Amino acid sequence: MSKELRALLQKLEQRKTEVRSFMAGDKLKEAEDMMAEVRSLQTQVKMLQELENEERDFVGGGGGAPLIGGSNGLETREDGELEREYTGIFLRGLRRQGVTADMRSIITEYERRAVMNEGGTNPAIPAGDSSILVPKDIQTQIHAVIRSLDDLTQYVNVVPVTALSGTRVMEKDQAMVPFGLIDEYSPIPEMDNPQFIPVEYKVKKRGGILPLTNELLADSDQNVLAYITDWIGRKSVVTRNSLVVNLLNGMTKVDLANFGAVKKVLNVSLDPAISLNASILTNQDGYDWMDQLVDTQGRPLLTDDITQPGRKLFKGRPIVVVANRYLPTNTGAGKAPMVIGNLKQLITLFSRKFYEIASTKEGGDAFRRDTTDLRTIIRDDIKTWDSGAAVYGMVDISDVV
Structure with missing residues (x-):
């Protein structure tokens, strides 16, 4: 995760916290105004993440930066650094030592990569909470x-x-039907297998x-x-x-x-x-x-x-x-x-x-x-x-x- 993305995620978390604060104080107009910035930041984060993923895939496919295994069988040195940072935050949370906004942005990025398409867990965790993967x-x-x-x-x-x-x-293995014979240029027949x-x-x-x-x-x-x-x-x-x-x-x-x-x-x-x-x-x-x-x-x-x-x-x-x-x-x-x-x-x-x-x-x-x-x-x-x-x-x- 680049410094630019990390700073953007930190800013996004801060704005979300402000929205919750406005809502708790029944300041709905201020909360709605702030949500406009939250939505804008979310769009920026998504675009920057896609850009960094494309750049990482290009480097991985082109034989540029050394790779050490990880997502899709590959992991950049940057991923290894993220793993170490996340482990340190995990231990802090385990000891109830508090989790800063910057640390929450690292948690968000780590869990995004870990669970990818399954939705992830709520990244907006209170300071000191360690309810993470x-x-x-x-x-x-x-x-x-x-x-x-x-x-x-x-x-x-x-x-x-x-x-x-x-x-x-x-x-079931004991009831498998063999593949059917296919003549050259003939369509593949459907198999009736209950x-x-x-x-x-x-x-x-x-x-x-x-x-x-x-x-x-x-x-x-x-x-x-x-x-x-x-x-x-x-x-x-x-x-x-x-x-x-x-x-x-x-x-x-x-x-x-x-x-x-x-x-x-x-x-x-x-x-x-x-x-x-x-x-x-x-x-x-x-x-x-x-x-x-x-x-x-x-x-x-x-x-x-x-x-x-x-x-x-x-x-x-x-x-x-x-x-x-x-x-x-x-x-x-x-x-x-x-x-x-x-x-x-x-x-x-x-x-x-x-x-x-x-x-x-x-x-x-x-x-x-x-x-x-x-x-x-x-x-x-x-x-x-x-x-x-x-x-x-x-x-x-x-x-x-």
Whole structure:
């Protein structure tokens, strides 16, 4: 963002503040007069932003200024500077140190680039408020924490979305119709395929509060960010794991008498294309039962996954283990849950990729306990895509429970 654009954005924010002040004082004539200048400034900002975008695209395409990755796969050094400035403002807001008009203009520009076509968040935030998007580099750290944990969403189809609601049209693998034969210079025929299914989503807001002691906030930026990213990462995994498990628990359950019935699901119940990419998701009891099974030669039926030490395979299909508290065993019947199939084909998680954070020293219990409370919000929705892509079995493991 150029100095000219930054100054223009700062001036725009000042005029907006004056309009609100006039309206609060019931000075509607003055507010209307000032709005004329606001509209003019907004037009100038839009034109200057378009001009700078065109100049940046020209430089990126012409091989001029060095590029280091970012928007549309490219990021100028100017973008890197904006990222650093925004991160510094984010930390100030987190500590409730106040956000100046110039800083608000940086927030406006950063969020405009981040969300681009989804409308963004309200840039006119009060001084000291940090209800803004988490910076990209901090989101990267959060994702690193998530990858280090047992995140079930790695096994399902995750679709990043920017809109709060919408529809995706998907096709079931086992019912796909081949492309038709086209003669030279012949028109492409329409394909009659009723297996296309619209999947509607509407992301829901989920969030939580993390009390931060003022002693922690007085610590270094690195320690503060490490603490926050670890908390957000772990909470995100627990939240989304519960979404996946709750959807699985809504499936029709099938009794499987023994391990032969498990093999029959892979060999017969599932479409071969789905079975080839299937996994077996079970709880700790189910895994313990499978891990003790041997063939007639006394060799374990499960084999080690040489690509991921500690993980087991059955006929090349990975075994995914979930804690008993998420997928409990029916101890009375001696049956453990075992979801067999392609979870990416079964479940789609629509995730709005941005985290939003706000902090307060006065709201909630923060004032009484002398803390700064951090509020984190994520937005997502989860849907069943192809119900025929997996079988939810209850396997008899009474001999080991």
